[in-house]
Amino acid sequence: xxxxxxxxxxxxxxxxxxxxxxxRILQQRSIGHLGTLDPLATGVxxxxxxxxxxxxxxxxxxxxxxxxxxxFGFATNTYDADGEPVETHVEAAAQACxxxxxxxxxxxxxxxxxSTLQTLAAExxxxxxxxxxxxxxxxxxxxxAYKLARKQKEVILEPVQVEIKEFTITAVExxxxxxxxxxxxxxxxxxxxxxxxxxxxxxAHLASLRRTSVAEFDITQAHTIEEIETTCxxxxxxxxxxxxxxxxxxxSTELHPRQQLDTLFIHPRQLLPHFxxxxxxxxxxxxxxxxxxxxxxxLSRARQVKVFASQTELLAIATRVxxxxxxxxxxxxxxxxxxxxxxPE
Numbered sequence: 001x002x003x004x005x006x007x008x009x010x011x012x013x014x015x016x017x018x019x020x021x022x023x024r025i026l027q028q029r030s031i032g033h034l035g036t037l038d039p040l041a042t043g044v045x046x047x048x049x050x051x052x053x054x055x056x057x058x059x060x061x062x063x064x065x066x067x068x069x070x071x072f073g074f075a076t077n078t079y080d081a082d083g084e085p086v087e088t089h090v091e092a093a094a095q096a097c098x099x100x101x102x103x104x105x106x107x108x109x110x111x112x113x114x115s116t117l118q119t120l121a122a123e124x125x126x127x128x129x130x131x132x133x134x135x136x137x138x139x140x141x142x143x144x145a146y147k148l149a150r151k152q153k154e155v156i157l158e159p160v161q162v163e164i165k166e167f168t169i170t171a172v173e174x175x176x177x178x179x180x181x182x183x184x185x186x187x188x189x190x191x192x193x194x195x196x197x198x199x200x201x202x203x204a205h206l207a208s209l210r211r212t213s214v215a216e217f218d219i220t221q222a223h224t225i226e227e228i229e230t231t232c233x234x235x236x237x238x239x240x241x242x243x244x245x246x247x248x249x250x251x252s253t254e255l256h257p258r259q260q261l262d263t264l265f266i267h268p269r270q271l272l273p274h275f276x277x278x279x280x281x282x283x284x285x286x287x288x289x290x291x292x293x294x295x296x297x298x299l300s301r302a303r304q305v306k307v308f309a310s311q312t313e314l315l316a317i318a319t320r321v322x323x324x325x326x327x328x329x330x331x332x333x334x335x336x337x338x339x340x341x342x343x344p345e
Contacts, residue, residue, distance in 0.1 A: 002050035002051045003266065007223065008222035009043060010224075019033055030049065030051075035064065035214050044214050058272055063214075064183055064213065067210050071176050074202075077134070080193075080209075117177050126164060130187065132160065133191055163184040216270065268308070269312075313335075
């Protein structure tokens with residue numbers, strides 16, 4: 001099964017958890033994702049399946065948008081609500097209001113309002129240097145930082161350049177600030193929350209985060225794991241091999257189970273919208289499948305193009321090498337017929 005499907009990732013799951021679950025649901029070993037989400041976060045997690053996993057290289061630098069909540073009053077070691085309070089802010093909180101518990105104590109909350117936080121958020125706009133959280137997948141001499149942090153070893157990460165294209169505080173409720181953000185790939189909203197707390201002197205962490213888009217994919221296209229599982233179970237037919245789509249189903253208003261599953265995937269023509277598309281005739285498709293260059297005079301100004309063998313079969317991504325000559329950089333093999341009921345380990 002070759003395609004792209006958008007998952008609405010539930011809180012508490014790692015991105016790898018989602019991939020593993022979908023491998024079993026779709027009975028497909030070859031599945032990857034287009035951008036990790038922290039366990040705390042929910043929302044858009046695009047998955048690529050089958051031969052289309054090779055599209056991942058085109059989404060490495062994808063823009064992302066988020067909605068979330070920052071809680072002020074104390075920082076945590078992970079920079080989010082899954083971590084433990086940092087000792088320095090535990091002491092500060094206790095001194096500010098010793099009669100209340102730490103997690104219910106809005107330290108210094110009275111000193112700022114919506115306007116104050118909007119002004120502070122504006123300082124993060126543009127291209128900035130950001131230090132990733134110690135509990136992150138960034139590697140130090142080949143070892144993920146979070147593995148060192150869990151062992152309470154010193155984690156020193158170099159700042160990286162990211163771009164904050166939009167960061168707006170939309171509302172303030174007691175010790176929590178709601179925000180909307182649009183950022184470049186590699187940006188940690190946890191780090192932004194942590195640094196805002198440092199600048200205010202009261203500590204802060206990311207209380208919740210929901211990703212609403214990645215590249216051309218947005219939350220309106222996302223499906224829950226349960227929705228996909230229900231559709232796939234209707235395809236299994238009690239453990240027996242899934243039958244092919246009967247000819248009558250193509251003329252019926254009621255979708256066959258396999259057609260229902262196909263509707264959950266992004267239409268191939270919607271992928272990589274900044275690449276122009278062309279539909280190859282049979283001789284041209286044969287050249288591409290054998291790895292030979294093709295001539296596309298109508299696309300002489302394009303750097304890369306999507307080549308389709310039909311309305312829905314993405315055949316290749318071709319790169320212009322000279323003039324109107326394009327070489328197939330990636331060729332996607334045709335999807336084999338789906339039979340059997342094998343679940344990969």
